[in-house]
Amino acid sequence: xxxxxxxxxxxxxxxxxxxxxxxxxxxxxxxxxxxxxxxxxxxxxxxxxxxxxxxxxxxxxxxxxxxxxxxxxxxxxxxxxxxxxxxxxxxxxxxxxxxxxxxxxxxxxxxxxxxxxxxxxxxxxxxxxxxxxxxxxxxxxxxxxxxxxxxxxxxxxxxxxxxxxxxxxxxxxxxxxxxxxxxxxxxxxxxxxxxxxxxxxxxxxxxxxxxxxxxxxxxxxxxxxxxxxxxxxxxxxxxxxxxxxxxxxxxxxxxxxxxxxxxxxxxxxxxxxxxxxxxxxxxxxxxxxxxxxxxxxxxxxxxxxxxxxxxxxxxxxxxxxxxxxxxxxxxxxxxxxxxxxxxxxxxxxxxxxxxxxxxxxxx
Amino acid sequence: xxxxxxxxxxxxxxxxxxxxxxxxxxxxxxxxxxxxxxxxxxxxxxxxxxxxxxxxxxxxxxxxxxxxxxxxxxxxxxxxxxxxxxxxxxxxxxxxxxxxxxxxxxxxxxxxxxxxxxxxxxxxxxxxxxxxxxxxxxxxxxxxxxxxxxxxxxxxxxxxxxxxxxxxxxxxxxxxxxxxxxxxxxxxxxxxxxxxxxxxxxxxxxxxxxxxxxxxxxxxxxxxxxxxxxxxxxxxxxxxxxxxxxxxxxxxxxxxxxxxxxxxxxxxxxxxxxxxxxxxxxxxxxxxxxxxxxxxxxxxxxxxxxxxxxxxxxxxxxxxxxxxxxxxxxxxxxxxxxxxxxxxxxxxxxxxxxxxxxxxxxxxxxxxxxxxxxxxxxxxxxxxxxxxxxxxxxxxxxxxxxxxxxxxxxxxxxxxxxxxxxxxxxxxxxxxxxxxxxxxxxxxxxxxxxxxxxxxxxxxxxxxxxxxxxxxxxxxxxxxxxxxxxxxxxxxxxxxxxxxxxxxxxxxxxxxxxxxxxx
Numbered sequence: 059x060x061x062x063x064x065x066x067x068x069x070x071x072x073x074x075x076x077x078x079x080x081x082x083x084x085x086x087x088x089x090x091x092x093x094x095x096x097x098x099x100x101x102x103x104x105x106x107x108x109x110x111x112x113x114x115x116x117x118x119x120x121x122x123x124x125x126x127x128x129x130x131x132x133x134x135x136x137x138x139x140x141x142x143x144x145x146x147x148x149x150x151x152x153x154x155x156x157x158x159x160x161x162x163x164x165x166x167x168x169x170x171x172x173x174x175x176x177x178x179x180x181x182x183x184x185x186x187x188x189x190x191x192x193x194x195x196x197x198x199x200x201x202x203x204x205x206x207x208x209x210x211x212x213x214x215x216x217x218x219x220x221x222x223x224x225x226x227x228x229x230x231x232x233x234x235x236x237x238x239x240x241x242x243x244x245x246x247x248x249x250x251x252x253x254x255x256x257x258x259x260x261x262x263x264x265x266x267x268x269x270x271x272x273x274x275x276x277x278x279x280x281x282x283x284x285x286x287x288x289x290x291x292x293x294x295x296x297x298x299x300x301x302x303x304x305x306x307x308x309x310x311x312x313x314x315x316x317x318x319x320x321x322x323x324x325x326x327x328x329x330x331x332x333x334x335x336x337x338x339x340x341x342x343x344x345x346x347x348x349x350x351x352x353x354x355x356x357x358x359x360x361x362x363x364x365x366x367x368x369x370x371x372x373x374x375x376x377x378x379x380x381x382x383x384x385x386x387x388x389x390x391x392x393x394x395x396x397x398x399x400x401x402x403x404x405x406x407x408x409x410x411x412x413x414x415x416x417x418x419x420x421x
Numbered sequence: 422x423x424x425x426x427x428x429x430x431x432x433x434x435x436x437x438x439x440x441x442x443x444x445x446x447x448x449x450x451x452x453x454x455x456x457x458x459x460x461x462x463x464x465x466x467x468x469x470x471x472x473x474x475x476x477x478x479x480x481x482x483x484x485x486x487x488x489x490x491x492x493x494x495x496x497x498x499x500x501x502x503x504x505x506x507x508x509x510x511x512x513x514x515x516x517x518x519x520x521x522x523x524x525x526x527x528x529x530x531x532x533x534x535x536x537x538x539x540x541x542x543x544x545x546x547x548x549x550x551x552x553x554x555x556x557x558x559x560x561x562x563x564x565x566x567x568x569x570x571x572x573x574x575x576x577x578x579x580x581x582x583x584x585x586x587x588x589x590x591x592x593x594x595x596x597x598x599x600x601x602x603x604x605x606x607x608x609x610x611x612x613x614x615x616x617x618x619x620x621x622x623x624x625x626x627x628x629x630x631x632x633x634x635x636x637x638x639x640x641x642x643x644x645x646x647x648x649x650x651x652x653x654x655x656x657x658x659x660x661x662x663x664x665x666x667x668x669x670x671x672x673x674x675x676x677x678x679x680x681x682x683x684x685x686x687x688x689x690x691x692x693x694x695x696x697x698x699x700x701x702x703x704x705x706x707x708x709x710x711x712x713x714x715x716x717x718x719x720x721x722x723x724x725x726x727x728x729x730x731x732x733x734x735x736x737x738x739x740x741x742x743x744x745x746x747x748x749x750x751x752x753x754x755x756x757x758x759x760x761x762x763x764x765x766x767x768x769x770x771x772x773x774x775x776x777x778x779x780x781x782x783x784x785x786x787x788x789x790x791x792x793x794x795x796x797x798x799x800x801x802x803x804x805x806x807x808x809x810x811x812x813x814x815x816x817x818x819x820x821x822x823x824x825x826x827x828x829x830x831x832x833x834x835x836x837x838x839x840x841x842x843x844x845x846x847x848x849x850x851x852x853x854x855x856x857x858x859x860x861x862x863x864x865x866x867x868x869x870x871x872x873x874x875x876x877x878x879x880x881x882x883x884x885x886x887x888x889x890x891x892x893x894x895x896x897x898x899x900x901x902x903x904x905x906x907x908x909x910x911x912x913x914x915x916x917x918x919x920x921x922x923x924x925x926x927x928x929x930x931x932x933x934x935x936x937x938x939x940x
Contacts, residue, residue: 289774290766290772293782
């Protein structure tokens with residue numbers, strides 16, 4: 059027997075809109091089964107995972123901290139994915155943004171003025187964009203596959219950061235821990251509402267970026283160009299749009315936003331560089347982008363949901379004693395169900411029996 | 422008993438896509454040893470019907486009887502086992518393999534290449550289909566490729582052969598050879614279902630005809646007893662308005678608006694055609710046609726003229742007297758040129774975008790002031806108004822206020838795309854296959870619009886495989902063969918034979934001597 063995917067003549071508009079919610083429901087259902095197999099009461103487990111973190115102000119702040127980088131990266135990725143540029147290396151661009159932005163407080167700790175922070179943010183953007191320019195250049199010049207190059211550059215960035223904090227940038231007064239010096243006061247991204255929790259301005263940047271990109275995508279010629287080139291490159295060429303220019307635009311924009319997310323995370327939530335500064339934000343943001351239907355406003359909602367899976371993972375570890383890797387499992391299931399739902403909206407499954415069903419008499 | 426003579430009978434065959442009844446209760450019988458024509462406009466349901474007969478589509482209701490027995494044709498391999506063979510309009514051949522290897526790939530049995538080549542050679546001799554089984558498909562002409570498909574089909578020893586628009590890629594002379602082959606097959610008692618919208622060849626070849634319109638059978642007839650216009654009436658449902666064209670004398674001196682001189686282009690891929698020294702001038706007020714069998718460099722030529730591919734030298738292409746060889750497509754549009762490519766969906770229009778957005782596609786530079794605020798912000802209101810105006814002007818039929826391009830039928834989308842460019846009043850218009858797959862009514866409208874544009878003083882260049890169309894609208898016809906372009910022949914001196922010979926590769930440099938030979 060053979061299984062075939064047959065393209066549907068018409069897609070259901072209703073199910074297209076419902077798809078992310080169906081995927082979410084299926085993820086929770088699968089999560090319940092998972093917890094049951096782990097010997098936990100699924101209802102309590104899901105409560106600790108998805109509801110408990112939303113009940114206290116401080117943990118809402120934590121949610122904002124976790125969601126900010128996801129949203130920032132994912133809105134940039136949405137431009138990439140819509141224009142058919144598969145930037146999988148946002149994790150690396152996040153790290154390089156953090157590294158380049160941290161140069162000022164780490165290498166010149168005496169340089170303390172009010173404009174250090176804005177300068178760091180700009181440098182963070184530039185660092186992420188420059189790192190994303192590498193796969194863009196390779197794609198334009200040599201037609202290399204950007205999925206591979208951008209992904210491989212993630213590992214380069216991770217190891218580069220690891221080397222920095224263990225080597226030249228290690229805090230001399232840090233008891234040999236692999237960490238840089240703590241950033242001085244002018245290099246710290248302030249909290250939004252210091253009275254109630256730790257959430258920093260990174261979350262505001264994320265909201266501004268989402269609204270700005272939503273506007274660009276839906277109202278401007280640039281957004282039109284992105285969509286045309288992504289849907290039908292030949293029609294884009296007929297329109298007179300330049301493919302190399304758009305490749306660079308998409309990569310530089312998404313790299314810059316990932317870099318901004320990186321420097322915001324380091325200067326806002328951490329206050330120093332460590333060997334590992336991201337729990338995989340750059341990869342999780344890919345899920346966020348698709349769960350948000352590649353629509354920047356949808357991505358804000360999706361970013362909050364995925365941010366919750368990180369928080370829930372931590373909560374579940376504390377309250378239930380399960381591994382915090384459960385968070386990754388939930389994220390993986392979510393992506394699986396989103397893509398699965400989308401596939402079934404566009405295609406229907408057909409089972410085909412063995413070819414000799416009806417005997418045919420030879421003439 | 423007639424029962425014994427019917428090879429295939431179809432009763433009430435129906436296929437529904439969404440809300441569209443593509444085939445609605447089709448009845449059809451094909452007798453042994455007849456050539457049966459299936460006539461209909463584009464979108465009448467011919468392809469859907471044939472796909473059900475060949476097992477690529479499953480009918481919603483109705484039955485198929487093969488030699489009087491009901492059968493379920495669930496897949497093409499079932500159809501082949503029954504004895505139904507098909508030659509598709511679009512070939513499925515691997516260009517990097519030889520003819521024999523291609524045939525081998527389609528067989529269920531395992532046989533050596535040598536044996537296949539021998540069999541293919543036998544068949545090609547027996548049916549007058551000259552073919553070298555060891556030639557690479559990439560090197561073969563379209564006519565030769567079709568012969569591979571036919572031989573591949575004959576190797577299965579079918580009793581019914583379905584041919585889908587087989588002459589659309591052939592020169593008139595090649596088509597005549599194909600007809601002889603088909604007549605030989607008929608004399609051996611094989612049946613042929615011949616799908617076409619070309620009325621003359623149906624009258625020439627077929628014993629009976631079934632006419633489809635909007636998914637329904639509107640009549641059976643003997644095409645030999647009908648006239649071309651009575652058949653057309655059955656297909657279209659009413660009289661098609663004929664195109665009014667007063668040819669202009671191309672020898673008079675007028676302003677040259679489009680000039681191409683010595684255009685050479687390397688083949689971009691191993692299987693595309695290099696252009697070799699193509700030269701052409703289109704003056705104000707003229708419609709110049711470029712005839713040619715598909716795949717002789719027309720697509721490459723269009724890309725070079727439109728600026729999707731740039732030239733090395735700026736003066737190879739001149740628009741309104743200005744060097745344009747180094748300008749991209751937007752730059753050439755700004756000089757007053759407009760372009761309509763062959764492929765509608767995915768080239769001339771983005772399928773998933775609305776009509777108003779597709780309006781922006783080719784006009785965001787030339788109409789930046791009207792369509793964009795501050796050069797970047799899209800004015801959706803103006804776009805919607807303009808697109809409404811074009812829809813009205815070209816009589817585009819659509820189901821929603823501003824539907825996605827893919828939701829329109831081919832003919833209506835083409836009317837919109839042509840209207841989008843005409844709406845700019847371009848001084849140079851270059852169109853590739855203006856009415857390919859477009860129904861007769863829409864085709865007449867598009868042709869008339871092109872003639873009217875030329876009459877208003879613009880230069881119009883039409884690339885087409887449809888000779889009837891070119892004779893209808895052109896003031897002169899040039900022929901493209903193997904990347905070379907012949908001198909244009911004024912319409913008063915052009916004949917089908919002359920053009921056909923040039924399409925087949927006769928010496929393009931001396932059309933005059935050729936004319937004497939034919940006369």
